[in-house]
């Protein structure tokens with residue numbers, strides 16, 4: 001059934017529930033000198049290329065490939081439209097390897113037709129911090145689908161990760177593969193219900209009119225939590241402490257240091273937004289929330305071409321109720337003209353989703369680890385990891 005995935009060191013469907021299998025690495029590492037030194041062979045017309053995301057020209061090529069060929073919803077109405085600034089941010093965290101930004105070109109025309117990336121991360125699984133690659137942006141041009149290019153690309157990025165003496169990976173997908181560590185539900189909070197309904201992202205509820213719907217989703221004009229402000233560079237140590245402490249309760253979560261927090265959470269316009277509560281009394285940072293910006297192209301609509309979506313990222317509270325903090329995040333997103341605020345049912349998100357009028361979407365997100373077995377699946381609330 002899964003001719004490729006059956007050959008890989010991942011949890012296999014036949015092993016589900018087999019208690020004799022230990023948690024931890026599935027395959028042992030080998031000396032890096034024993035890692036295959038040459039790239040895997042591509043079909044004749046194609047060649048490997050390293051995509052230099054510092055180059056505007058290459059960044060444009062990657063952007064154009066993804067904008068026309070990346071992930072769509074099940075009815076092909078929307079397609080993720082990661083911005084160039086977002087791609088640069090996502091692909092150049094502390095310690096990144098340029099060699100993990102892999103493209104495939106047509107030899108004759110040099111046209112970029114496929115892409116896959118990895119970035120390094122330290123991920124804690126229970127009590128162990130494991131060096132991993134986070135794999136993302138796997139994309140094959142629509143005209144080259146079903147030619148078994150994806151397995152070659154996955155083997156090639158695996159080889160290049162191994163060359164850096166890293167033996168594990170984390171990734172997410174909308175499709176079921178062997179074997180998810182957990183399956184998360186997407187939830188959506190309408191900010192601009194009229195547009196969402198016009199473009200087919202949502203529908204008028206039963207016994208609802210447009211004006212009742214608009215009223216239902218109305219938000220205050222300004223945030224309510226005293227001391228709520230944008231995160232700044234000087235907040236990195238405090239946010240790192242808050243976040244490390246918070247994430248320690250989850251079974252799988254990133255092990256962020258100050259460099260990671262500066263990169264992943266310091267606000268970057270139209271890429272990532274972070275806000276915190278700076279206590280007016282003690283001048284301590286007590287709470288923190290963040291979201292990233294990922295618009296979707298609206299496919300074949302008369303009046304609208306993009307949906308502006310915010311995605312909940314990492315949120316931590318010690319003093320403010322999470323419900324109130326996230327309501328302030330919604331208010332900020334509304335002020336900034338986002339159409340919808342999305343969240344997964346990870347971490348403690350379930351505690352605010354229904355009350356803040358999020359509704360379940362038609363999409364799910366499956367989380368995977370490569371070469372690391374977890375005995376039982378996790379509940380989404382046991383997962384402390386958000387991939388972009």
Ligand code: MYA
Nearest residue numbers: 002003004005136137138139140145146147148149150169
């Ligand atoms: S998830 C986002 C994936 N991208 C998209 O959905 C964009 C639109 N779709 C496409 O571009 C293509 O359909 C893709 C497949 C490229 C997805 N993850 O070449 P094929 C398996 C893993 O004939 P195509 C993201 O970016 C499929 O089950 N495997 O198929 C994370 C089959 O294998 P098997 C997938 O449709 C990516 C084989 O590929 C996925 O032309 C994590 C068919 O290949 C998928 N999303 O191309 C990658 N979709 O026969 C794994 C299909 O066995 C990383 N397949 O069922 C693993 C860790 C590596 C590093 C390890 C380090 C130590």
Ligand code: JJ1
Nearest residue numbers: 072073074075172173174186188201202359360361362363
């Ligand atoms: O965005 C998604 N679904 C939307 C649009 C559905 C359009 C028709 N298929 C949705 N809308 C309902 C919103 C409604 C608002 C008011 C309250 C009730 C709900 O459900 C879905 C997620 O739900 N997104 C996708 O399908 C995109 C792909 C998701 C898999 C992603 C793979 C990630 C790649 C890894 O890096």
